[in-house]
Amino acid sequence: SAVISQKPSRDICQRGTSLTIQCQVDSQVTMMFWYRQQPGQSLTLIATANQGSEATYESGFVIDKFPISRPNLTFSTLTVSNMSPEDSSIYLCSVEDITTFFGPGTRLTVL
Amino acid sequence: GNSVTQMEGPVTLSEEAFLTINCTYTATGYPSLFWYVQYPGEGLQLLLKATKADDKGSNKGFEATYRKETTSFHLEKGSVQVSDSAVYFCALSPTGGGNKLTFGTGTQLKVEL
Numbered sequence: 001s002a003v004i005s006q007k008p009s010r011d012i013c014q015r016g017t018s019l020t021i022q023c024q025v026d027s028q029v030t031m032m033f034w035y036r037q038q039p040g041q042s043l044t045l046i047a048t049a050n051q052g053s054e055a056t057y058e059s060g061f062v063i064d065k066f067p068i069s070r071p072n073l074t075f076s077t078l079t080v081s082n083m084s085p086e087d088s089s090i091y092l093c094s095v096e097d098i099t100t101f102f103g104p105g106t107r108l109t110v111l
Numbered sequence: 112g113n114s115v116t117q118m119e120g121p122v123t124l125s126e127e128a129f130l131t132i133n134c135t136y137t138a139t140g141y142p143s144l145f146w147y148v149q150y151p152g153e154g155l156q157l158l159l160k161a162t163k164a165d166d167k168g169s170n171k172g173f174e175a176t177y178r179k180e181t182t183s184f185h186l187e188k189g190s191v192q193v194s195d196s197a198v199y200f201c202a203l204s205p206t207g208g209g210n211k212l213t214f215g216t217g218t219q220l221k222v223e224l
Contacts, residue, residue, distance in 0.1 A: 005156075033116065042119070042214040043155075092155065100204075100212060102147075104154035 002027055002095050004103035012109045013083055013090045020079045023093030028073035031096040034066070037105070038089045046091075049076050081108045113138045116214035117201045124191055124201070124222050128169035132186040132218045134175075142203040144168075144177050144184040145212070149198045158186075191222045 003026040013019050023032065034046040046066055047055045055068040069077045080087050088110045093103040118133040136142065146158040146168070159168030161177035161184065168175050173188045184201060201215040 035212075042216045044214075045211055048211065088151075093217070094155075099157055099160065100145075101157070102155035 002029060002097040002101045004092075004093055004095060004101055006093055006103040006106050008106055009104065010107040010109075012111060014111055015084055017083055018079055018081045019083065019108060020077050021091050021093075021108075023076045023103055025074045025076070025095050027097065029095040029097055030073070031072060032076045033093060033094045033096070033100075034068065034076075034078045035092045035102075037092060043092065046078070057108045080108065083108075085110045113142070113203060113205055113213045115201050115203055115213055115215035117199075117218055118157070119216070120198075120219040121221050124219060124220070125223055126193055126224055127190045128222075130188040130191045130195075132199055132201075132220070134184045134215060136182050136184065136201075136203050136205055138182075138205055138213075140206035141179075142200065142205050145174070145202040145204070146173070146175055146184070146186050147200040147202060147214075149200065149217075151197070155200070178207070191220070193222045193224060195221045196220055 005024045007022045014072045032049045035043045045058050046061045047057045049055045049068045049070040051070045068080045090105040092105045125173035143162045145160045147155045148158045148214045149155050159170040161168040166177045175186045198217045198219045200217045202212045
Protein backbone atom coordinates (compact mmCIF):
# COMPACT_ATOMS: atom_id res chain seq x y z
CA SER A 1 0.00 0.00 0.00
CA ALA A 2 1.11 3.54 -0.75
CA VAL A 3 2.16 5.83 2.09
CA ILE A 4 1.30 9.47 1.53
CA SER A 5 2.52 12.50 3.43
CA GLN A 6 1.27 16.06 3.17
CA LYS A 7 2.76 19.39 4.21
CA PRO A 8 1.70 21.44 6.00
CA SER A 9 -0.63 19.47 8.24
CA ARG A 10 -2.48 22.65 9.08
CA ASP A 11 -2.22 26.37 8.55
CA ILE A 12 -4.04 29.58 9.34
CA CYS A 13 -3.87 32.12 6.56
CA GLN A 14 -5.03 35.64 5.87
CA ARG A 15 -7.61 36.49 3.24
CA GLY A 16 -6.07 37.25 -0.14
CA THR A 17 -2.93 35.18 0.34
CA SER A 18 -2.02 31.85 -1.25
CA LEU A 19 -0.93 28.53 0.22
CA THR A 20 0.84 25.66 -1.50
CA ILE A 21 0.20 22.16 -0.19
CA GLN A 22 2.69 19.41 -0.91
CA CYS A 23 1.92 15.73 -1.37
CA GLN A 24 4.66 13.09 -1.34
CA VAL A 25 4.15 9.39 -2.07
CA ASP A 26 6.58 6.63 -1.19
CA SER A 27 6.19 4.92 -4.56
CA GLN A 28 5.68 5.93 -8.15
CA VAL A 29 2.03 6.34 -9.08
CA THR A 30 0.40 7.40 -12.30
CA MET A 31 -2.71 9.08 -10.99
CA MET A 32 -2.92 11.54 -8.12
CA PHE A 33 -6.05 13.30 -6.98
CA TRP A 34 -6.83 16.35 -4.89
CA TYR A 35 -9.99 16.47 -2.78
CA ARG A 36 -11.56 19.10 -0.57
CA GLN A 37 -13.55 18.39 2.58
CA GLN A 38 -15.40 21.49 3.73
CA PRO A 39 -16.51 21.68 7.37
CA GLY A 40 -19.30 19.22 8.02
CA GLN A 41 -19.39 18.18 4.39
CA SER A 42 -18.26 15.26 2.32
CA LEU A 43 -15.20 15.04 0.14
CA THR A 44 -15.30 16.66 -3.27
CA LEU A 45 -12.83 15.95 -6.04
CA ILE A 46 -10.98 19.07 -7.17
CA ALA A 47 -8.79 17.68 -9.92
CA THR A 48 -6.83 14.74 -11.25
CA ALA A 49 -3.08 15.23 -11.74
CA ASN A 50 -1.08 13.01 -14.05
CA GLN A 51 2.63 13.46 -14.52
CA GLY A 52 3.57 15.20 -17.72
CA SER A 53 0.17 16.66 -18.49
CA GLU A 54 -2.12 19.43 -17.35
CA ALA A 55 -4.36 18.63 -14.42
CA THR A 56 -7.99 17.87 -15.19
CA TYR A 57 -10.39 19.94 -13.08
CA GLU A 58 -13.88 18.98 -11.97
CA SER A 59 -16.86 21.21 -12.47
CA GLY A 60 -16.70 24.23 -10.21
CA PHE A 61 -12.91 24.24 -9.87
CA VAL A 62 -10.54 26.24 -12.08
CA ILE A 63 -6.81 26.30 -12.61
CA ASP A 64 -6.43 29.96 -11.69
CA LYS A 65 -7.81 29.28 -8.24
CA PHE A 66 -6.26 25.85 -7.68
CA PRO A 67 -3.08 25.51 -9.76
CA ILE A 68 -1.55 22.06 -9.53
CA SER A 69 1.91 20.81 -10.34
CA ARG A 70 2.97 17.21 -10.92
CA PRO A 71 6.69 17.28 -11.66
CA ASN A 72 7.27 13.55 -11.17
CA LEU A 73 5.58 10.29 -10.27
CA THR A 74 5.92 10.70 -6.50
CA PHE A 75 5.09 14.36 -5.87
CA SER A 76 2.38 16.94 -6.45
CA THR A 77 1.43 20.36 -5.16
CA LEU A 78 -1.91 22.13 -4.91
CA THR A 79 -2.01 25.89 -4.47
CA VAL A 80 -5.06 27.61 -3.03
CA SER A 81 -4.86 31.12 -4.49
CA ASN A 82 -6.31 34.43 -3.32
CA MET A 83 -7.91 32.73 -0.37
CA SER A 84 -11.19 33.67 1.24
CA PRO A 85 -12.85 32.22 4.37
CA GLU A 86 -14.90 29.96 2.09
CA ASP A 87 -11.69 28.11 1.24
CA SER A 88 -11.38 26.91 4.83
CA SER A 89 -11.36 23.14 4.40
CA ILE A 90 -9.31 20.02 4.71
CA TYR A 91 -7.42 19.35 1.49
CA LEU A 92 -6.50 15.76 0.80
CA CYS A 93 -4.17 14.19 -1.68
CA SER A 94 -4.92 10.67 -2.86
CA VAL A 95 -3.31 8.17 -5.17
CA GLU A 96 -4.46 5.19 -7.14
CA ASP A 97 -2.40 2.08 -6.38
CA ILE A 98 -4.69 -0.91 -6.95
CA THR A 99 -7.05 0.89 -4.66
CA THR A 100 -7.25 4.53 -3.60
CA PHE A 101 -5.18 5.78 -0.67
CA PHE A 102 -5.48 9.13 1.02
CA GLY A 103 -2.99 11.40 2.66
CA PRO A 104 -3.59 12.71 6.19
CA GLY A 105 -4.91 16.01 4.88
CA THR A 106 -4.06 19.66 5.31
CA ARG A 107 -6.42 21.62 7.52
CA LEU A 108 -6.65 25.17 6.21
CA THR A 109 -8.30 28.03 8.06
CA VAL A 110 -8.66 31.36 6.29
CA LEU A 111 -9.34 34.41 8.41
CA GLY B 112 -24.64 12.17 -12.39
CA ASN B 113 -23.40 9.85 -9.70
CA SER B 114 -24.41 10.36 -6.10
CA VAL B 115 -24.20 8.65 -2.74
CA THR B 116 -26.68 9.10 0.08
CA GLN B 117 -25.94 7.88 3.56
CA MET B 118 -27.75 8.19 6.82
CA GLU B 119 -27.07 11.27 8.82
CA GLY B 120 -25.36 11.14 12.13
CA PRO B 121 -24.24 11.34 14.68
CA VAL B 122 -25.02 7.79 15.68
CA THR B 123 -24.42 6.95 19.33
CA LEU B 124 -24.31 3.33 20.45
CA SER B 125 -23.35 1.39 23.50
CA GLU B 126 -20.42 -0.98 23.27
CA GLU B 127 -21.38 -4.40 21.85
CA ALA B 128 -24.46 -2.99 20.11
CA PHE B 129 -25.30 -3.83 16.51
CA LEU B 130 -24.42 -1.20 13.93
CA THR B 131 -26.05 -0.41 10.62
CA ILE B 132 -25.17 2.64 8.56
CA ASN B 133 -27.33 2.91 5.47
CA CYS B 134 -25.89 3.86 2.10
CA THR B 135 -27.65 4.06 -1.25
CA TYR B 136 -26.25 5.20 -4.55
CA THR B 137 -27.19 6.46 -7.97
CA ALA B 138 -24.95 5.54 -10.86
CA THR B 139 -25.09 4.06 -14.32
CA GLY B 140 -23.59 0.70 -15.04
CA TYR B 141 -21.77 -1.23 -12.38
CA PRO B 142 -19.81 1.05 -10.06
CA SER B 143 -17.42 -0.14 -7.40
CA LEU B 144 -18.52 0.63 -3.86
CA PHE B 145 -16.42 1.52 -0.83
CA TRP B 146 -16.59 2.32 2.83
CA TYR B 147 -13.89 4.62 4.16
CA VAL B 148 -13.27 5.42 7.82
CA GLN B 149 -11.72 8.52 9.35
CA TYR B 150 -10.62 8.07 12.95
CA PRO B 151 -10.21 11.22 15.07
CA GLY B 152 -7.13 13.13 14.01
CA GLU B 153 -6.23 10.67 11.26
CA GLY B 154 -6.53 10.45 7.51
CA LEU B 155 -9.11 8.62 5.48
CA GLN B 156 -8.61 4.84 5.33
CA LEU B 157 -10.26 2.25 3.14
CA LEU B 158 -12.37 -0.04 5.33
CA LEU B 159 -13.84 -2.38 2.72
CA LYS B 160 -14.98 -2.52 -0.86
CA ALA B 161 -17.07 -4.49 -3.33
CA THR B 162 -16.66 -4.37 -7.07
CA LYS B 163 -19.67 -6.25 -8.39
CA ALA B 164 -23.24 -7.10 -7.48
CA ASP B 165 -23.72 -9.50 -4.56
CA ASP B 166 -20.09 -9.13 -3.49
CA LYS B 167 -19.59 -8.79 0.25
CA GLY B 168 -16.75 -6.65 1.49
CA SER B 169 -15.51 -7.30 5.01
CA ASN B 170 -12.79 -6.05 7.33
CA LYS B 171 -12.30 -5.67 11.09
CA GLY B 172 -15.72 -7.21 11.76
CA PHE B 173 -17.48 -4.79 9.42
CA GLU B 174 -19.43 -6.07 6.41
CA ALA B 175 -21.29 -4.57 3.49
CA THR B 176 -23.04 -6.32 0.60
CA TYR B 177 -23.37 -4.78 -2.86
CA ARG B 178 -27.11 -4.91 -3.63
CA LYS B 179 -27.77 -3.78 -7.15
CA GLU B 180 -31.52 -4.39 -6.94
CA THR B 181 -31.82 -1.87 -4.12
CA THR B 182 -28.74 0.19 -5.11
CA SER B 183 -27.49 -0.13 -1.55
CA PHE B 184 -24.26 -0.88 0.31
CA HIS B 185 -25.19 -0.77 3.99
CA LEU B 186 -22.40 -1.07 6.54
CA GLU B 187 -22.93 -3.48 9.44
CA LYS B 188 -21.06 -4.70 12.46
CA GLY B 189 -22.42 -7.15 14.97
CA SER B 190 -20.73 -5.77 18.07
CA VAL B 191 -19.15 -2.33 18.08
CA GLN B 192 -16.30 -1.22 20.30
CA VAL B 193 -15.31 2.17 21.63
CA SER B 194 -12.38 2.07 19.21
CA ASP B 195 -14.83 2.04 16.29
CA SER B 196 -15.76 5.65 17.04
CA ALA B 197 -15.02 7.49 13.81
CA VAL B 198 -16.64 9.04 10.76
CA TYR B 199 -17.67 6.55 8.08
CA PHE B 200 -17.95 7.51 4.41
CA CYS B 201 -19.68 5.53 1.70
CA ALA B 202 -18.26 6.11 -1.78
CA LEU B 203 -18.44 4.87 -5.33
CA SER B 204 -16.22 4.91 -8.36
CA PRO B 205 -17.98 4.65 -11.68
CA THR B 206 -17.65 1.85 -14.17
CA GLY B 207 -14.33 2.40 -15.90
CA GLY B 208 -14.17 5.79 -14.23
CA GLY B 209 -10.52 5.94 -13.47
CA ASN B 210 -11.17 5.77 -9.78
CA LYS B 211 -12.68 9.18 -9.28
CA LEU B 212 -14.58 8.77 -6.07
CA THR B 213 -17.98 10.21 -5.24
CA PHE B 214 -18.53 10.35 -1.49
CA GLY B 215 -21.53 10.44 0.77
CA THR B 216 -21.71 13.07 3.48
CA GLY B 217 -20.25 10.84 6.16
CA THR B 218 -21.79 9.41 9.33
CA GLN B 219 -20.21 10.06 12.68
CA LEU B 220 -20.31 7.07 15.01
CA LYS B 221 -19.74 7.40 18.73
CA VAL B 222 -19.53 4.25 20.82
CA GLU B 223 -19.86 4.59 24.57
CA LEU B 224 -19.09 2.19 27.39
